Each structure stands twice: as C-alpha cells, then as structure tokens.
Amino acid sequence: MNKSPSLAANFVNKLNTFYFSIMEELIAKILEAVEVGKVDQKSPFPPQMRGMEGAFELTTRAIEAGVPPQAILDRSLIPAMEIVGRKFSENKIFVPQMLMSAKAMGAAMVQLKPFFASGAVKTKGTFIIGTVKGDLHDIGKNLVSMMVEGGGWTIVDLGVDVPAERFIEALTQHPGAVVGLSALLTTTMVSMGEIVSRIREYSSDTRILIGGAPVNADFCRRIGADHYSPDPQGAVNYLNRLIA
Amino acid sequence: MNKSPSLAANFVNKLNTFYFSIMEELIAKILEAVEVGKVDQKSPFPPQMRGMEGAFELTTRAIEAGVPPQAILDRSLIPAMEIVGRKFSENKIFVPQMLMSAKAMGAAMVQLKPFFASGAVKTKGTFIIGTVKGDLHDIGKNLVSMMVEGGGWTIVDLGVDVPAERFIEALTQHPGAVVGLSALLTTTMVSMGEIVSRIREYSSDTRILIGGAPVNADFCRRIGADHYSPDPQGAVNYLNRLIA
Amino acid sequence: MLYKKLIIEDPSALMFGLAPKPVSTPRGLVIGGGKVYSELNFTLPEMRINQTTVQEVYGHYTETVKGALDRAVHLNSAGVIIEFETLLEMTRYPEIGIEIIKRMNEICEDYFVKHGLPTEIRLTPNDLREFERPALQRTSKLLDPMMELFEKGMTAGGDLLSIESTGGKEVSDEALMMCDIKGVLFALAVLGVRDMRFLWRKIVDLARSQGKIAAGDSACGFANTAMVLAEKKYIPRVFAALVRVISVVRSVVAMEEGAVGPDKDCGYEGPYLKAITGIPISMEGKTAACAHLSPIGNIACACADLWSNESVQNIKLLSGMAPVAYMEQLEYDVRLMNEALKAGTLHRDILQQLLVSSDIYTDPQALVLAPDNVIAISKALLTGDSYVANARNGALKALDIIEEAHTSGKMVLPEMELTWLPLLRDDLQSIPDDEERFVEMMLPMLDQSKFILSEYGL
C-alpha cells in the first residue's frame, strides 16, 4: 500500500482491496464447498449446508467477478482435494464424502472447461488409467483415478479388461501422458509385464505406474514399470514429483 | 545244458552249476545283508541277525569265490539300496534303518576299493554335494548324499557353508562330476544362483541339481540350474536318467 | 420370499456342525450331520494360463491336491471339500476346467480308496456375464461356456455346484462406493433376486439331471466387497453390516429354486440361510486371513458346517506349500469344533459362546452374525410381501440391533460411524413395500446406461 496516497489513489486502492477481498472470499468458499462436497445449491449433501450455494454457483460467480480461472484451479480446487485426500488417507472421511468432493470439483470444472480449451488454464498433465486385460476389478482403479483427478490431472479412464493396444491408442491421442495399470488377479498381473513392454516399444520414455492388491514394488521392478503405489495418495504424490 | 552230455562234460557242468549257485547265493546274501543293514558279524543290528555274517564277511567270501566285483556292485549293493530307497520313500522304514544299510554297503565297498582303483569296477559317476555358503543345515543334504551313494555314485561331500570356489575346486579334481547344492534358508538360497553362474563360467556343461526346503522348480529355472528335486529319491532318479 | 417361517427358531439350535437338513455326498460326507469338515480353496501363483502353460497349470492343481490330502490323512481328517473356484480361462475354455476336475477327482478317488479319506470337489465356475457391460444377464452367449462347465464338470467329478453370480452388480458397485443403501437394496432385492431365480433354476436342473448337489451361491461380490472396503476404512462398517443382511434375500433364492447347501464359503449370509432354510453352510474366518482380513475371525465359525480358507496361492512358505499349511490350520480349527460336538451340549455351547463373545461387540458386521441376532433379524427378513420389503425390514431390524448395542454401551462406535445411522434409517424407511413402486422410485436416481431392465425380466 502507498504510504501517502492521493484521494483517488486511495479510492482505487480501497476498491482494489474490496474486490480483492471478494475474490479471496470466493476462492475460500469454493475451496470449502469442494472440501465438504457441496455440489450445487439443490444438492441435499452435506445436510448442514442444505439450500446454500455449492461449488457450481460459487464458481460461476467467481468467474463473473473476474477471478482468474487458473487461480480457481490452483487455489480452490486442487488444495481442497488435497485436504480431502489427506483426510481420506488418515481415515477421517469415507469414500462417499470423497466422491461428493470429487463431484463438487467436477461441477466447478464444467465452468472452467472453456478456459482449458483456450489454453488459459493448464492441468498438470494427463493420466491414462485402466484395469488390465482379463480383469474386471475396478473399484480400486476408480478410487485412484478420482484422487488423481482431484490432484489436478486430466483423466482418461479406459475402464476394465483393457489390452495393450488400447493403452497405446490412448497414448497416441495424449502424447506424454502417464499411464496407470491396475490388476487384482494373480493371473492378470502377469499381463502387466506384457503391457509395459508393448508401451515401451511404442514410446520408451512413457512413465508407467502400477497398483492393485497382488502387485508390489518388487514385481514392479521385475516387469520394468516405473513406480508402484499401494494407494491413491501414493499415486498422486508420485505424479506430483514427476512434474516438480 | 547239453542234451546228451559226456560224463566229463556232465561233471564240469555240475561243478559249474554248483559254483554258479554258490556265487548266486552269495550275491543274494550280500543283497539281503545290505537291505536289512547287517554291517558285519559283530554288529548287533538287526537284532534278529545277531551273530550272523554281515555285508563285510559275505563280500570277502564272494571275492574269494571269484564273484566279479562289478557283479557285487551291480547285483547286490545297488539293488539292495534301491529297495531300501524305495521302502524309505514309501515310509516303510526310518532313516536309521537306511543308515545301517548305507553302513553295510560301505563295509562291502571297502572290499571293492582295490578293484575301483584298478579300473575293474566302475561307479556311475561322481556327485559333488554341499550346503551353500552361509548355511549350516546339513541333515537333508546328508540324506541325499547317502541315497545317491547307495545308488552307485561316488560322493564328494564338501560339507556346509561351502563357497563357489570350493565347488569349482572339487570339479577340477573330478571333471565331469554332477554337482548338488543344498540350501535351507531363504537368505542363502540366493547364493545358489551365484554359485550356479560361477560353475557355469568354469565349465558350462556341468549338470547342477538343487534342493532344500525353500527351493522349488520355478526357482531352479530362474537361477539356471538343471534340476530340482524335493527329495533324495528324486535326486537318484535324475542322476540315473543322466547316464541312461 | 417363499419361506414364511424359520426352520431354526431357537438361537441355541444354530450350531456348528449341525444342520436340520444335512447333505450327504457320494463318498460319504454328511455335511451338517454332526461334524464340521474343512473346505480348502487354492489358486495359482502369479502366472499366465495359455497353451504353453496349461500343463504347468494342471501340475499345480494335482500337486496341491496331493499335498493337501497327504496332510489331511496325516492329521486323521474326517473329510475335506476341495473347492475348485475357476480362474477365468477355465470357464471361458471349459475344456481346461474339466480337465482339472478330472485330474483332481482321480486323486480324490485314490485317497478315498487307499486311505479312506472322503473328499468331494465343489465346482464354482466364473460368472462370465460381467464381462459385458451393460450386462446381458439372460441373453448373453457367455452363458454357454458356464453351463458347459457345470455340465461336463459334474461328469468329470464335480459333486457340488456353486457360483458367485453377479446379477445386480453393475448397480451395486457404485452404490457401495456412495454408501447408497437404496441402490444396494435395488441391486440385491430386485435385480439380484431376479437373476438368481433365472440362473439357479438352470443350475438345479443340471444338477438333478446327473444326481449331483446344487449347493449354493454367495453374495461375495456385494457384501464381501463392502466388508473389504469397510476394513480399509473406505465405507462405514454399519453400512457394510446392512449390506450383509440385505444380501440374504438374494442368496436364499438359490434354495427357493432347489439348492440344498452347503452354500459357498465366502457368503457370510450363511447363518441366515441356515436359520431360514435349514441347509448346512460353509463359512470362513480367521483361517481365511490369507485371502482377506476380516472383523469376524472367530464368530464366523459359530454355526459353520464347512470351514474354509477362501483362497491361497500355491506358493512356498517356510514349512512347505501354502495350501498344505492352510489345510493343517483348517483341520486343527475343525478338530476343536468336532471335539466339542463329541463332548456334548455343554462343551459345544461354551465353545460357541466363546467364538461369539470373541468378536460380537468389536464390529457391527460381527454383531449381525451372533446367533441371537441372526434369528431376530431372520424373523424380520420374513416379514413383508416382497423381497424388497423383506430386505428393508431385515435391514431396519439390524439397524435397531446395532443402535441398541451402541446405546447400551456394549459396542463402541466412533463418531464417523454414528453419523451414518440416521441417514441409513431415513433411506431405508423411504423404501416402499412394493417392488414395482420401488423400481419406479429408483430409476431416476440410477445411471440407466449401466443396466438393462429387460435382462432381469422387468
């Protein structure tokens, strides 16, 4: 602030401060809405916020008020999901609460979409994830993809029973993406090795992250994947280290 | 037998038959002595044969009677130990009984020693066995070496805690020998891999057999050994297949 | 539900080793006839199944069965069920599954003749239909290999037929993650019930055609998924306990269609099925820690007729192969129960009491497995004129029992769990009696691209 401001300057200043505080307040409110999982005004969840504005309305207002979309992403959505992720790893909330937060984040993202398209907002990168061929277990994979999305990554979820070709196809569409493989059966984890080699053939420097109950760090080394994480939080941490 | 023999021929024939039957009888008796574990006359085991001749005395007599040493080995000792081995695998006798048989065979072998030296008798080959470096478990290894010896092989037992060099040293002294490695600890079984490579460096065509509680066929493949057997009988069978 | 009255009304009659309608097998096991038997389940170590490995696959199965039965003989086992829960390829290419059964059955026969050890194979094909999304529960071509495996697998030596069928799972998966109890009830009491009826009619017919035993199903993909998620603290345990209770109305349909038990090991709804229908049941607890951790390690065997390890890979432990080690563990657990049965009512009641009190107040999922509560909730499950009403009434009763245990101070529930109790009650109470009305109510809330109503006869 100026030391001896003119009247006009003072006014502008005050206005600035005022706008600034409105913007700050909106950023804080969006963060809160995502953290508690308040999607939009009509959403009944969480019960104590019934009737109040949700992430959807708050984000609309913020953009109208001129809050930079990148700030909404970086200072509301990602930090909120970080808090949610931490609470979840510390077993302080259950999955549905995390899911509601992810939905709230999604509602906000709808508003930010145009700015991604225009290049005004950047995500951290793209994460392609799928459960490997022959395997239909997807609960774990879904959790990981949700948390990684919450961490500010764009997600391409290929679903279950995914062969090597589909991963490579996705990579052609999203060059430079990181790949995540999930397997829950001891008989399908072996296809991970094949998929890793096939991906490496296609692009040797693609980072590949693996997970799922029967998998471990040793197996990861053996098949030449880049990282194993036992849980979603570890996946987010690894991805963030990649771009740090 | 001749159809119309002359008197002399008849006599020679009878004599032959007589000697032949004596020899056959001795061969059968040695076999029996080894099978039941009767070492020598003064040995109190087995109780029901107290005071009777053992493998030692019977072998002495057989050699004096002109039974070919090779026949003693091939038609008494090895078949006896085969029976013993089979009974043991079928849980029909205990180890001490097998040990007594091995001792009885040893007593007979003492008599055959000179003929081995002269080349008049041949064993099936040499088997070098040892428990790998860092590992002191030797009960299993000892059983294997005993049974393989009973199968007609010459044994070079290197004991426990044996490093690669000692196996190689033994191979220089017994070229063409088959090597057996034993390990009981998950931390020492990994040195098996190293020993196998070191032996292969020294002589790539040496056959290597491995065993011990934590080892399995898969591990055998992984470290490039030639065969895994879970028990002594399997080791004998494998070795016999090698020279078949 | 077709059942209107419990077969076992008295909690003290809900006892391990004793079922009102025991099942006799060809080699002479009488399941539920006064003795508990081990049920061993195992699977391959990390490996691929294809043309080049199939001999090795056979080797694993024969080696494991031999090793396990050797141990069973050594421990004077009264009898063993070997569960053959197929891996995908073994149902997709039924000839693989059939060959495995044939080889295992030869070994079983051998041990029966040589050592007098009675052993039977439970054949559990995969429900392949879940490979198609949305699932074609009635019209899928994938039903063919499943039925082929059942049919030829019986001829090859499979004596007990089971499956973990998946009707409704496409809805339940998401409902579990959202803790949406209405969604779960829709998945189980509407879709699940209808699919069970469709599938088990076929299985029972097949079994009858060869004089084999249509054993039972398991809501594993629903209720055990909930349990595993709750053990990971992903969803509330009180929710998982209700899912278990709701799963009863779905699994009981197998019996309504003619299945006679023992139901499948991973179905912890077993005690309810036993109370309602009188069949013998298979259960798993502490000795299945190789396959999943659980909050019901001891209480799970309070009324078991078979005691299972769920599944362990054929890998080497320090003592030997893992399935052999688990065979031993099961046998010792089973011996304890059989000694108690032999010693008389005082002994067996006390052992059961200890098994129950060990776990009952540590987790709502344990609470709903205590014989007293099983009977009380089963009674509630029989009230109402539709499966929907049955399930809702059972779940509400379970909720009462959970709340009572909490307010009386017997069971301590953390705040995080407690907040769910009123939400779950509200949700349950909003469910109408009538299936049609319930379907109407649910459809707008569900993602209809994920399931096809007509595939459930709706």
Add this chain to the structure above:
Amino acid sequence: MLYKKLIIEDPSALMFGLAPKPVSTPRGLVIGGGKVYSELNFTLPEMRINQTTVQEVYGHYTETVKGALDRAVHLNSAGVIIEFETLLEMTRYPEIGIEIIKRMNEICEDYFVKHGLPTEIRLTPNDLREFERPALQRTSKLLDPMMELFEKGMTAGGDLLSIESTGGKEVSDEALMMCDIKGVLFALAVLGVRDMRFLWRKIVDLARSQGKIAAGDSACGFANTAMVLAEKKYIPRVFAALVRVISVVRSVVAMEEGAVGPDKDCGYEGPYLKAITGIPISMEGKTAACAHLSPIGNIACACADLWSNESVQNIKLLSGMAPVAYMEQLEYDVRLMNEALKAGTLHRDILQQLLVSSDIYTDPQALVLAPDNVIAISKALLTGDSYVANARNGALKALDIIEEAHTSGKMVLPEMELTWLPLLRDDLQSIPDDEERFVEMMLPMLDQSKFILSEYGL
C-alpha cells in the same frame, strides 16, 4: 537340576495365560498375568543381505512391523511381542541387527503413544559358534559379536533376550538320524546343560546390567528337528517325543541361571518349564503352520502365555503381506483364550480340555504335552541327582505313558513305531545315574573328532 519341587503340582493349574511368576514389561504387558498375547515372528523374503540391500532389509522390517501393528490396533489387541530372530548377517555384523531393532522400536513406541498398544521386542541373536566345527563353545571369537548384539541391541530397544543355543548339537545331529537316544541324552543332558550354564550366566548378567528381561532358550535345534524329521516319517514319533522330554533338563538351566521367561516360542518344552519353575511360556501350534507342520496344533496352546507363528516370510498373499495375515490369525486365537479366561474357570477349563483332547491321542508328541502328563513327567524329571539321571527318569516315565496309552487302546501306534519301544527302553535303562560314568560309557561310541570336551568344561 537345582529345582527339587514343582511350582505347579496340580495339572488343572497349568493353564494358558496364567503363570505363577508373571513377567512385566516396560510398556505394561504382564505375561502370564491373566491374558495371552500374540508373539509375531517374521523374516525376509528370498533375498541377499549386503551393503547394497541393507536399506531394503530395513524397509522390510519397518514395513512389516507397521503393517502388523496396524492390524493389531484394528483388532483391539491387548499387546504383542515382536520377535526379532536375526538372520546370520545381523548377528555377524551386529550393527545391522542393532539398526533394525532401533527402527522397529521407534515404531513400537509410536503405536504405544498414539494407540496405547503395548509391544515389546524379543531379541534373539544367532548362536554363531556352530560355524566352527568342532565347535569352540567357550573360546570362540564368534561369541563377541553375539554378546555385542545382546548388549547394544538391548539399548536400542530389545527388551526380552533369547537365543536358540546350540551346545551339544554337533553330537545330537547324528544321534537324531540314528535314533540313538543315549547320544541325544549325552548331547542334551551333558553337553547342552554345560553350555547353557556357561552362556546363560553371561546373558543374565547382561540383562541385569540394563534392567532388561533374560527370557529363555529353546531346544529347537534338537527337539524340533526331531519333530520335523518325525513329521517327514524319517524317524519314529515315539523317539521324537522322548527327545522333547530330555530337552527339558537342558532348557531349564536358563532359569537356574536367572532367566525369568517367557521362554522361546519354538521350545515345546515350555509346559515343563512352566510346571517346574513357574515362568510364563511362549508356544506355537496350528498358527505356525507357515513355518512347520506339526502334530500338536491345538494342544500346544493348552498352557501358553504367548502364542506365536514361529516365522513367516514377508511375502504377499491375496489379502496382503503374510505377516499381517498371521498377525490376524494369532489375534483371533488369542481372543478365544482370553474370552475363556474372562468367562471364568468352567469356560477356560473346557476350552483347555478341548484343545487337549483334540490332539492328545493322535501322536506321542502330543501325548507328552497334555497337562496331566506334563506334571507326571516333570515329577520324574526332578528325581535323581544329576541332569543325566533327571533326563533318563523323565524319558522312562514318558515311555511308560506312551506304552500305557497304546496298550489301553487310546492311542494307536503302527508296528513300525512299536518295534522301537523296547529298544528305546533298553537303551535308556543302560544309562547310569552319574554324569562321569555316563561320559565314560559314551565316549567310545561317539566320533570324538566332532566335539571338544574341554569346551564344555569336561
């Protein structure tokens, strides 16, 4: 033996969870004070230990302890003993062992502070002396790293000291294979006793210098080797049972020198030590099937104060890491016993009775672990004026009990086993009372190149 009178004379007082002389630990466990606790033991998966892998080794230990204690907390465990039985390199290079203890102890402390879970580490270095043959039991340089690990390992957080000492093993190994009961008795009651006195005096002094607990030894290398050989049908089970009884006079020397228990888990002589000295004991049975199969799965816990899994590699099972699965299995076994203790004498007596009757007549090795027989044989073990006479008298009493169980028809022994009974009795009866005379008698029969008398103070 210094002991002249049993501390527990009444078989019904030989009960799990209750020891006349409980042992209290710093974090508040009272072993033998009315509750049974789990003792978890685990080891590395197949891997090498060297400079480049040592961090990974530490990782295995910390990961395992965390995983296991998480599970213990989840299951409301009353407390856990973590046994750290070192692998060779960890004693040979004590700094490795010490670092592992430090890291594990930090985790234990953390769980104690955060969750109130009391956990202690039992430190069991290797007896390196067996790397030299003939062994230099008293003059070996290898004693230095062993003692260093004890000393600094205590400071790093090891609270209970144990070892599986090997004095006499050079003789016993061969005697076992020959079923030479006199050789075994020489190995245990002469060499073993003398070596135990030498070694345990040192260990007890060390423990006292830091106020730690000198816990106890195990004749694992003798009697469990016999048991494993008997399970493989390599030697007669009646022989293995006698080896177990003879091992008592050797293991009790730790207590004579001041050890206070709990003895080491793999010592099935524990019940005898408890009867004779009143210490709490650690036992293992069915839940140690990961480490060795046994004929005493249930009876082994009839009077256990700690219940152990002996050892399992840190490998992945379907549910998670194997030590975590075993932690769960132990906790449920232990809960059952603790429920019985809580419920009163009728319940605990009945549970013990079932555990005993489960196994007692299936194997002579189980027979000699039944409380009645433990007391009867313990009394015989106290008769005579030398360890040699004690051991012989105990073994003869055990033989009587085995024969009685056979002739009364309660225990069926096959012909192959029966032929050994008179041979063993003859051999035992030929043993004189006097140690010196016994040594004289044995020396000509033994391969004297294998052991050095002066290293045993002879």
